[in-house]
Amino acid sequence: MKVKIELFGAARDFSDQSLLELDLGQKTTIKDIRNKIIQYVDQKFYGNENYIKIINSSAFCSEKNNIVSDNYKITNNEKIGIIPPIGGG
């Protein structure tokens, strides 16, 4: 299934677009998405360690705007936000 990942903060450097579109199997969870983004960054940015660190320390946000755990199951075409470490103010 297709999953759109909305990029925020440091994760915006992963693409020129504001979204990544990933192809994932059925019964996909946030954990799978995290691994898929790592795989994508690994290929596109030659294993950029800083980017991988950002992904590993990111939270994820559902289309209903809730922070969700790694076990959260994605529905088809759901838009998920990647929330890298924050620091406003």
Added chain:
Amino acid sequence: MLHTDIVDSKVKKLSLIDAEKFIASNDFGASLIFSGTVRSQNNNKSVLGITYDSHDTLVIKSFEEIYNEAEQKLNIKNKSVFIEHAKGYLNLGEISIIIAVACIHRDEAYVLSRYIIEEIKKRSPIWKKEHYTNNQSDWLKGNPIVNEKN
């Protein structure tokens, strides 16, 4: 009473006057207006400006949660709170955040204002990209988001 907003710097600048007007009331004896501004130095680098990024919906939600918690956690029932955060590019000296609070007594106003900014730092999905005098720019590292409900 609560007012919250994420303000796009291309559209409008944050206004201390707006904040002061919102919290003004004869019901309250103590008012505090906190503002955060873009400064010229960070980590030994000369800063020209900052681009702020925000997950607007989650940020507003976090502001509302923080406001509602003040009653349970701090026992501050009567209050007026104005929170605005900028997004987009800001030059040195420009205001990135305003937290204005009005309470019955000064103790409550100081505690509430400090509580709000510290919780925003921990929980509101806002990011900073600093732009330096050497034409480089960097996203600041930040801290993993703390989800109050987990």
